[in-house]
Amino acid sequence: MISGRTSNLRESGVAYLFLAPAFLFIVVFIAYPLVYSFYLTFTEYDFVYDSAPKWVGIKQYVSIWRDKNFISSLKNTLVFAVFYYAIVMFFSLIIAFIIDELGKGQTFYQLAVYLPIIVPLSLAGVMFVWILDPTFGVFNHILRSLGFEALGNKNWLADYSTALPAIVVITLWKYIGFNVIIFLAGIQSVGRSVIEAARVDGVSFFQEKFLVILPNIKIHLSMASLYSIVQAIKVFEVPYVTTRGGPGTATLTLYLYSWRTAFGYFKMGKAATIAYITAALIIFFSFLSNKFLEEKGE
C-alpha cells in the first residue's frame, strides 16, 4: 500500500522504535557477552588477581588438550550425548506412536509423560538422590523385594560405573515428554487418508509407523533432534546436584567443568574456551543432524 522512499523511511523508523526495547536487551545481555567471551578465549584472566584480561593468542585452545580434566569431561559429555540422544529419540517416538493409538484416556497418558517437563532439573536431581538412596531409597527397596539382593545394595550415584548412566536416566525422565509433544504433533498432522490408504493395503503396525508415518514427519524429526542435541550436550544441573562431577571425574561434563573453572577457580579465559568448545560441539552436531535429515528427505 505504502510506496516511495519517505514512507519506507518512516516505516523503518516506526519499526526500530517498536523493536528498541527487545533490541537493547539482546545487544547488552546476549550480543555483547557473545563477543566478549569469544575475546576471553584468547586471554588469560584470573578474575581474583588480574585487573584485566591478558592477551595470549591461541594458547588456551592449545593447552586445553593437555588438561586431563578437560579430556575426561569431553569424553563424559560425548558418551552421555550418544546414549542420551539415541535413547531419547527412540523411546519418545515409540511412546508417541503408542499414545496416538489410544482412544479413551489419551489425555491422561499424555499428561503422565509430559509432567516431568515442569520439574526443574536441579529438583529432579534432589528427587532422584532420595529415590536412589542406597538404604532408604525406593528404587533399591523394590530391587531387593524382587530378589535382586546384590543390585539392591548398590549406591548408584556413587559407583564409578553407574553414576553416568544414572544421570542419563534422570535426564531422560525429564525430557522424553518434550520430544513426545513434538512427535505427537507431527503424527497428528499426517493426513488420515494417507494412513487409511496404507491400512487398506494391509500394512502391519510397524510398517505403518516406520514406513508410512515416519517419512511424513521429517520436520518434526529434525526439530526433536535439534532440541535433543542441545539437551544432550549442556549437561549441568543433574551432575551438579547429584554427584558434583564425581566419583573422581566420572560425571564431570564440559558444562560443569567450564562452570567450575570460571566460578570455582576464576580462570575466565580458560572457562570461556571450554564454553566455546561446548557451543561448537552443539552447532556441529546440529549441522550434522540437519544435513542428515535433509538428505534423507529428498
Add this chain to the structure above:
Amino acid sequence: MIRKKSTLLILYLIATLVALIFLAPFVWIIFTSLKPSKEVFSYPITLFPRSITLEHYEYVIFKMSDFRRYFWNSTIITGVSLAIIAISSSLGGYALGRKNFWGKNWFIAFILLVLAIPYSVYLIPIFIMETRLGIKNSYLALILPYVALNLPWGLFIMMGTFRGVPSEIEDAARIDGCSEYQLWSKIMLPLAKPGLATTIIITFIFIWQEFIYAVTLQTDARWKTLPVGIVHIRDELQSLAYDNLSVAIILSLLPLFIVFVALKDFFIKGIVEGGLKG
C-alpha cells in the same frame, strides 16, 4: 479401519506401564511428604504410608522462613521478567512480523543462532559485568539476563502471530485514521492474545526452573530462587531431611503444575511452533 482388540489391549498395557514409570517419582515424593519422620527413615522402608501426617507441610509453610523467602524471590523475579518479556516481545514481534526495515533478516538470523548456543557462553561476561556494576545478589541480577535469554522465544512466537493477522484489517484501520500506536494497541494486540499467552506460559515455565544463572549470580542465600534454594537447604542440612525437602519440592512445583495442566495446549503450541520456525 479399527485395530484388533488384542493389539489395543497390548498398547494400553504398555502405555500404562510407561505412565506408571513417569509418575512414580512424583508419587514417591508425595508419599514421603506425608509420612511421619520416623517412618521415612525406618528400615526396611514402607512403600505406602502407614500413617499420614501434615506436620511437614506445617513446618515448611510456617516455620521454614528460608523456603518462604525463596518462594517470594522466585515469584518476584519470574513476575517482573514475564511482564517485561510480554511488553517487549509484543512490541518487537510486531515490528518483525509486519514491517520491513533494514537489518531485519540479520536480526532474525541472530536470534535463531542464540536459541542454539548454550547459556553458559553468556554467563561469564554477564558475571563480570554484574560484579563491576555491583548488582549481583539483587532481583535485577536475574531479571535482566532472564528477559534477554527468553526474548528470542517470545519474539519468534509473536512475530508469527502478528504475521498471521490479515492485512485487510490493517488497511481498514489505517483508512479509519489510526495512528501507528493505536493500530498496535487497539487492533493488533487484541488479535495477538493467543500468541502472547503462549509466550508468557513458555517463559514462565523456563524462568521458574532456571538454575545456572541463579546459582552463579545469587551467591547470598537471601536472594536465592527455589531451584537453587532447595538444593542449598539440602546442602546446609547435610542429613537426609527428605521429609521436609519433599514438601518444599512439591510446593515449588505447584505453580508450574497448575499453569501446565490448565494451559497445556498453549505450552505445546509454543514448543512446536517455536521449533518449526527455528
